Amino acid sequence: MLLQLLSISQVAAYTLINAHDVGNWVRPLYISRSLSSRHVMCTFEAVNIYNSQTPSAHVIISPIWQPSYVRISYYNGDDPTTRRTGSTRYTGHLQSNNEWSIDRMNIEISRDITHHNACVSIVLHEILHTRGLYHSDVPGSIMNLTIVIIGGEMIDTEYPVLNDDDIEGLSNINNY
Numbered sequence: 001m002l003l004q005l006l007s008i009s010q011v012a013a014y015t016l017i018n019a020h021d022v023g024n025w026v027r028p029l030y031i032s033r034s035l036s037s038r039h040v041m042c043t044f045e046a047v048n049i050y051n052s053q054t055p056s057a058h059v060i061i062s063p064i065w066q067p068s069y070v071r072i073s074y075y076n077g078d079d080p081t082t083r084r085t086g087s088t089r090y091t092g093h094l095q096s097n098n099e100w101s102i103d104r105m106n107i108e109i110s111r112d113i114t115h116h117n118a119c120v121s122i123v124l125h126e127i128l129h130t131r132g133l134y135h136s137d138v139p140g141s142i143m144n145l146t147i148v149i150i151g152g153e154m155i156d157t158e159y160p161v162l163n164d165d166d167i168e169g170l171s172n173i174n175n176y
């Protein structure tokens with residue numbers, strides 16, 4: 001069953017997704033072997049940015065996949081937004097206490113992302129989703145990422161950094 005990205009609380013500008021479950025621990029990231037070396041490299045950089053700007057609960061990249069890990073792979077569907085950028089999917093089940101438990105997290109990115117900065121930005125944005133953040137209305141935050149496409153061509157972004165709003169969001173997740 002697919003979970004909708006539910007906003008359970010509004011704190012500052014960012015929004016937390018099901019922080020009760022997601023924020024308890026950082027799931028290791030597994031990179032699908034289908035990813036090109038270009039996209040593997042930008043994934044490593046996104047993880048480095050995350051780890052260098054957050055004092056604890058670092059993301060680990062695992063060479064071995066486990067079902068509880070966050071898997072990053074290419075998107076094969078035809079949603080027009082995801083087809084060009086990325087998305088995070090949660091799969092879970094409703095527990096007897098009526099709370100959602102998340103079983104799987106999948107990051108999917110477009111195989112057509114050619115710009116390096118945009119790739120790092122998109123992966124970093126999706127990593128923050130897997131940590132329990134939803135979108136923000138603060139300009140310049142990673143959770144307010146805007147990818148501009150003109151005439152079918154993606155315009156590259158600035159090289160990403162977490163801004164204060166992103167960091168405040170992460171700091172409000174359990175065991176940050």
Ligand SMILES: [Zn+2]
Binds near residue numbers: 125129135
């Ligand atoms: Zn998003």
